[in-house]
Amino acid sequence: MGGVVNAAAYAGGHKVRDISVSEIGDVLRQPDQFVWIGVQEPDEALLQSLQQAFGLHDLAVEDALRAHQRPKLEEYGDSLFVVLRTAQLAGDGDGSGRVAFGETHIFVGPRYVLSVRHGPSVSYTEVRARCESTPSLLRKGPGFVLYAIMDFVVDHYFPIVDSLEEKLEGIEQEIFGGSFRPEMTERIYNLKRDLLALKRAVSPLMEVCNRLVRYDVALIPEDTRPYFRDVYDHVIRINETVDTLRELLTSALEANLSLISVAQNEVTKKLAGWAAIIAVPTMVAGIYGMNFHHMPELDWRYGYPAVIGVTLAICGALYASFRRSGWL
Amino acid sequence: MGGVVNAAAYAGGHKVRDISVSEIGDVLRQPDQFVWIGVQEPDEALLQSLQQAFGLHDLAVEDALRAHQRPKLEEYGDSLFVVLRTAQLAGDGDGSGRVAFGETHIFVGPRYVLSVRHGPSVSYTEVRARCESTPSLLRKGPGFVLYAIMDFVVDHYFPIVDSLEEKLEGIEQEIFGGSFRPEMTERIYNLKRDLLALKRAVSPLMEVCNRLVRYDVALIPEDTRPYFRDVYDHVIRINETVDTLRELLTSALEANLSLISVAQNEVTKKLAGWAAIIAVPTMVAGIYGMNFHHMPELDWRYGYPAVIGVTLAICGALYASFRRSGWL
């Protein structure tokens, strides 16, 4: 399944031609061209030939092979190694799906861009097409390609944040709509889990972008920096939204607990109320069920209906009084 | 509905004349004049003509078109791009309304100020009138206009903070007044939501103002900085109040939970007390309802009233004892 997805040489903002891995050396010998290669879940052999072609550092290649890195930016001499986490909504887009994370590793040198994808992630063919359609920007070189990929990855976080916001709203509606169900606790927990995972993917990007904005290297030309600042701004916004969602989720959990407690209180009150109302006739009946020989009421002609009547009246009074005090 | 709301050229602290978008070029050719244009929810065409007239950066214009930005300050060459969030109380001012947020984007260059409003927000006509009435200040140029708009936006936060404080006070009174109602939990939650939204609008302004106070650029003259420091001070105050409100709200929620717990305890105690009092005559009646042939008490002349009397005495003693120990 893995292997090279796309490989091409670019010059002056335009694609020169598609190339194979073995032709990389030829392109790098042309001083005005750069190579952009995208590979997916490469095997060790492919990565080694790419390492030799571009002169990549052992440690970076090891990272790219193993995956499971956190987002980061590392400098190796005059080249950069960037790790991004890509996010996708698993499931059928009905808002019930969990978030799945993949990884993209990007090697950027003065004359090449190499992107390595792992796990679930959208292909960057769309990014390539977009770049090729704006030669004035693509002309800025590998630095701009790095921006284009990062922008693409970060833009894909927005629908995920939106879906998490919708989930929170769904939880709020159920909590305050009174239809509490025990599985809600699990939904809240899973949402928190997704938020934490998203936070771990996004928050290290803040430092990555910040450093790219401030970098004073030939790889990131002066006029490319506002673009990275734009990505930085998006990352901050996502991060902030995730934080707000987490705080609201905590409040929702507390509100939930508080409402459960109130509901429990209501049940206890009702239990107490009805128990008192039913206990009265039971007690009265017990009294007139005693076998004393001398109980004048028992001989009365209307003793029975009188007792029933008085008992009903007491129960009615209790009911009305409990109703007023809010117990029933 | 959108479009240019106001456009005028200024020189030496006084309005020269109202202008149309097509006349901007003419004004900019006069070295001693500057343009102040206010537009509301502009379409793409209008923004593009303004972009060409002032030479605005693609990324800033894209932000101004899309809205949904967080408050920020960006430098593009010798011009500034400022995003503010405006806040308004929705509803009829009776304190029950939620807070609605809009956005204002301000482009400031050495010779122009362009404000773009999105969503619910008050018109800046009042700001313009106030500036025009103090020529000594307006003479300081576009930097001062930026201050005037920011000051206006920030001043509009105060009534909102006041209304949120009033809401908290209402909640406190109900909690400690003993009249607990389940919908309170929802009110607390909504108040928290509003506070978080306000916090997101205000707290990034702290960095914006702080940078404006420290800026060493021609756009913000030396003697304008105390004004930005004043805005900064207001922002810190609002921010601090919001933080205090959030902390108090958390405490109110906890107090609420604690009082519910206590109330529940009271109910359980009362239930236990009355159950015990009623159980005694029921048990006694049951005993004298047994059908043993040899139960001497049943033949006694005053057995019945004696049993009733003794039972009543026991119940009374229980009642008094529960009363003393605080169970009833």
Next chain:
Amino acid sequence: MGGVVNAAAYAGGHKVRDISVSEIGDVLRQPDQFVWIGVQEPDEALLQSLQQAFGLHDLAVEDALRAHQRPKLEEYGDSLFVVLRTAQLAGDGDGSGRVAFGETHIFVGPRYVLSVRHGPSVSYTEVRARCESTPSLLRKGPGFVLYAIMDFVVDHYFPIVDSLEEKLEGIEQEIFGGSFRPEMTERIYNLKRDLLALKRAVSPLMEVCNRLVRYDVALIPEDTRPYFRDVYDHVIRINETVDTLRELLTSALEANLSLISVAQNEVTKKLAGWAAIIAVPTMVAGIYGMNFHHMPELDWRYGYPAVIGVTLAICGALYASFRRSGWL
């Protein structure tokens, strides 16, 4: 009620003479003298004449007129503007009072000190007397007067912190003494409120003092700095105590909740225990109250006392067993 409280010219550490506002100009013309004026809740006219006499900045005067500022330190050219919050225990000093806050605004220039008091606060006449009694220190000039006022204000926080500590101790004693009362929750909440308000008054002072300690301006002579460091140290101590109190209060609230929960558990256990004990004779009596024709026990000579005896024995055994297991 408002107006000038005290106004005098000083030279070489000694008071020269009391002056009126109109004489300020005369004093400032003497190069070796400085003016110290204290006003309380001034009207606009008074502030304007003082502004003209000392050349104060518009924004600072506006702040001093409006009050409701947070503690801060602002530089305007070679003069300083300091805002302090003063605190006083309202009520009759029996520890039950709430804390009331006032404001003091201090304008300090090379040749003048102007203090403006708002709201409840002690007069600074005492500070003036103390300064006048130590000419060697007062000779240091307006910077030292600023220290003296700040030291006075900060020293007045200590009795308030002490009173809040006493309140916490009272709450602890009631919580752990077992005498829980519902109004305790409100007391805890109000104490938290006071602590937050005190925190807001004190914590910005840390930055104010820190800047004064580090200032390298003629206004604060080198040998005055240890004095500001001393105030700084007091502020840190108050701040730390307030933080500790807040954390202890949170723990007290949790302990409170935990003890309520335990108490509730006790009640439930007791309820369960007594219900079981009373249910046994009720059930037995019910059985021997059945009307079957063939119930041999009913004919026994000692059936009745035997049943009563056995039932009492069972109840006694239950009671003893519940007692052992801690349910009763």
Next chain:
Amino acid sequence: MGGVVNAAAYAGGHKVRDISVSEIGDVLRQPDQFVWIGVQEPDEALLQSLQQAFGLHDLAVEDALRAHQRPKLEEYGDSLFVVLRTAQLAGDGDGSGRVAFGETHIFVGPRYVLSVRHGPSVSYTEVRARCESTPSLLRKGPGFVLYAIMDFVVDHYFPIVDSLEEKLEGIEQEIFGGSFRPEMTERIYNLKRDLLALKRAVSPLMEVCNRLVRYDVALIPEDTRPYFRDVYDHVIRINETVDTLRELLTSALEANLSLISVAQNEVTKKLAGWAAIIAVPTMVAGIYGMNFHHMPELDWRYGYPAVIGVTLAICGALYASFRRSGWL
């Protein structure tokens, strides 16, 4: 049990020969060789002879003797003293074991590496073998050996973090699977304890690694720094995972409490429901057990079945209604 585990001289990336402690001086006289000694729980005498051989500082040696240090990096002249905490899963690897911590102290000078192990920890023989198999790296000298040991120690944290993650997953499954058991609280608490202990072992390493990455000393050659950056990256990842686990654990605890509260509510509801259903026939039976002389129903031919029937119908209706409202 303690003593020298391994001691050898190295030159040009290859082992020259195994040496004894007394031969250290000979090796150090050869300018191109360095010594690598590993000792385990040394006694004071051994440490003193090593101190004299390498010229170690009193304070560092005292630390190495006493153990119970926190991870740290200290410079003594041109040599470094590094303390690491090693972690191992106690028990039989079935995921139920607790984490046991040991300590490794490393003295690194321009010409020597001395590692001192305390408590449970794996031998570094494997590290030595790995280094000896890559002479190109070992040639970098003692700085690289320091990296190799740190990398080895940090890599041993990963299986522990994995086991703690599995424990959390086990807890989640039990909580949301409904099979709550009281010992869960203890498991959650112990997991939190292990996480805190791991955090204390790992988080100080962040600063240690960060300083090693930035060090500009001959001991850490320029081309060794990316390796320390790699360790730094691993440490950050472990630290982040531990933080996430702690936050999830807190949420799991809250979810647990919430579900217990809900379960309690269910029990109370069921109790109330069944109590009401059973109370009805008891009350009815009591009424018809009264001994009034004039109770017409008692003489009816089908009074008994009618009453039983009506009572059953009422109970059935109550049951159905409680079922609908979710009480039963």
Next chain:
Amino acid sequence: MGGVVNAAAYAGGHKVRDISVSEIGDVLRQPDQFVWIGVQEPDEALLQSLQQAFGLHDLAVEDALRAHQRPKLEEYGDSLFVVLRTAQLAGDGDGSGRVAFGETHIFVGPRYVLSVRHGPSVSYTEVRARCESTPSLLRKGPGFVLYAIMDFVVDHYFPIVDSLEEKLEGIEQEIFGGSFRPEMTERIYNLKRDLLALKRAVSPLMEVCNRLVRYDVALIPEDTRPYFRDVYDHVIRINETVDTLRELLTSALEANLSLISVAQNEVTKKLAGWAAIIAVPTMVAGIYGMNFHHMPELDWRYGYPAVIGVTLAICGALYASFRRSGWL
């Protein structure tokens, strides 16, 4: 009780002779000697004579007289003023005692060390003896004496931290051992209080030590700094342990609450179960206690034993079913 505890002149690492306060001037005139004086709870007169002898600053002397300072380090010209909090376990060392805090104020100048003790604290005679027994270190002068006292004070924190750890372990054992007692809440609270107090004593020391390590003054010779770094390291360790204890204590409190909640749930379940079991025979007996003339069962020969048998069977079935479902 107060007064001078010890006073001596030192030269070249050795004690020259014991001196009295009045002889200080003589010693200071010898350029190669320094004075080390220890006083305990001095009165104002003693402090004034010491102030004159050493030329101490008014503010520092005032602090030393009043006590109740927080740990701090202040520079006055070329001398230092250090405040430490000393801690001791009150009570009889059986782990039940509370922590008592004292204060030590140290004035260090190029030629003198003056330590002032307040409240409960061990005498520094031991420190003096230890210093006098290592002349090679004491020769470093007053800076080393400062280290020796700080090291002594900090080392006395370790047994206190250990005793607090033991208290936490005792609490854990009781919580998870199931023997919950209400006074536990108070113990948890008191432990938290002690931890907060210890934190307040220790955490400011971090900054004090850090500054001493970095100081570039003649008072702290270059080769004394590793010693202060050692103290710094101890302080960090104590601080970290206190933080961990606080976090574990919070978790223990939550675990406690959770277990109380579970126990309550158990009680409610048991109550519900037994109530249901006992309610059945009561209801059945009630039914056969009705006085209907036509109740065929009453005339059956074996009606009574049959009803008792059926009832017992139902109760047994209920008991078995509740047992299975974990209610009993």
